[in-house]
Amino acid sequence: MIVIFGATGTIGAPLITTLLTKGIALRAVTSDASHVAALEAQGCEAVVADFEDAGALAQACKGAQKAFLVTPAHQEMGRWKANVIQAAADAGVQHMVMSTGLGASPKAKLTFGIWHSDSQELLKESGMDWTLLQPTYFTQNLLWQANNIANENTYLDDVGGPVSWVDARDIADMAAEALTSEGHHGKAYGLTGEEALSGEDITALLTQTLERDITCRGVSPADARANMIASGMIAEVADAMVELGGLAPKGYLAGIETTVQDVLGRPARRMADFIAENKATFGG
Numbered sequence: 001m002i003v004i005f006g007a008t009g010t011i012g013a014p015l016i017t018t019l020l021t022k023g024i025a026l027r028a029v030t031s032d033a034s035h036v037a038a039l040e041a042q043g044c045e046a047v048v049a050d051f052e053d054a055g056a057l058a059q060a061c062k063g064a065q066k067a068f069l070v071t072p073a074h075q076e077m078g079r080w081k082a083n084v085i086q087a088a089a090d091a092g093v094q095h096m097v098m099s100t101g102l103g104a105s106p107k108a109k110l111t112f113g114i115w116h117s118d119s120q121e122l123l124k125e126s127g128m129d130w131t132l133l134q135p136t137y138f139t140q141n142l143l144w145q146a147n148n149i150a151n152e153n154t155y156l157d158d159v160g161g162p163v164s165w166v167d168a169r170d171i172a173d174m175a176a177e178a179l180t181s182e183g184h185h186g187k188a189y190g191l192t193g194e195e196a197l198s199g200e201d202i203t204a205l206l207t208q209t210l211e212r213d214i215t216c217r218g219v220s221p222a223d224a225r226a227n228m229i230a231s232g233m234i235a236e237v238a239d240a241m242v243e244l245g246g247l248a249p250k251g252y253l254a255g256i257e258t259t260v261q262d263v264l265g266r267p268a269r270r271m272a273d274f275i276a277e278n279k280a281t282f283g284g
């Protein structure tokens with residue numbers, strides 16, 4: 001039995017699909033009881049447990065040999081991950097695959113890197129076998145811009161430099177591989193796509209696929225922060241996002257990792273294909 005935390009999220013949802021396709025017995029964890037029926041209809045067990053609820057987390061881990069853990073970007077995510085790691089270790093889970101972020105290490109100086117590093121160190125000390133997935137910006141973040149792309153023909157570039165976007169389905173495929181095959185214990189996998197794309201590059205791909213002119217508009221860090229907060233993001237997380245985005249103009253978010261090809265034996269998914277798959281969402 002594998003227990004999946006964050007099961008309905010950007011990484012969790014494709015991970016559930018992939019593992020069910022492989023015929024693996026799963027327990028999906030959600031904090032929202034209204035998600036249970038849909039998860040069960042997919043063919044897995046589904047339980048309700050909030051990251052704050054130690055008793056429910058203990059129940060969720062009961063009888064599981066392996067676990068996958070991701071939490072939303074949240075200022076409490078360190079404490080939430082600590083609660084799950086504790087529950088899993090206490091329940092006798094043997095191997096946990098945890099998704100954090102690229103650059104997370106004890107030497108990290110940025111907020112996200114420090115938050116994720118603290119969780120990574122906790123997992124390493126937990127007694128469980130561990131595998132870390134460390135992704136860069138998700139390709140799926142482009143969906144946050146569906147409205148301005150579809151209705152205003154504008155791509156808002158809030159980082160101002162190239163980023164080696166990774167598709168969350170590749171993160172999910174890496175998680176599935178680490179959970180179902182040998183040789184991944186004690187590994188930390190940096191995950192990126194195979195190309196670094198600037199705002200102008202993404203705008204060109206949108207223009208080509210949607211067959212109409214899309215304009216790239218730069219957004220200042222202050223406006224980016226205000227937009228994120230207006231869309232419901234917590235201020236501390238928006239600050240961390242802006243801090244991270246500040247690395248892009250220096251080229252520090254453009255590094256390419258070959259992990260997807262090396263481990264899965266196929267190329268990482270491409271932004272161009274993601275845009276084509278989601279053409280209707282972008283008003284195409």
Ligand SMILES: NC(=O)c1ccc[n+]([C@@H]2O[C@H](COP(=O)([O-])OP(=O)(O)OC[C@H]3O[C@@H](n4cnc5c(N)ncnc54)[C@H](OP(=O)(O)O)[C@@H]3O)[C@@H](O)[C@H]2O)c1
Pocket residue numbers: 005006007008009010011012029030031032035049050051052070071072073074077099100101102112135136137138141
């Ligand atoms: N987006 C990026 O570009 C990026 C880049 C690098 C790293 N990251 C990291 O990736 C992580 C986010 O991954 P993601 O997008 O897959 O996550 P997500 O979709 O934001 O969240 C995963 C799931 O967590 C569940 N959840 C929310 N609150 C909960 C609670 N209190 N208790 C239990 N479950 C709860 C939600 O499901 P229910 O509603 O069903 O409970 C949600 O679907 C963050 O740690 C972020 O820092 C993101």
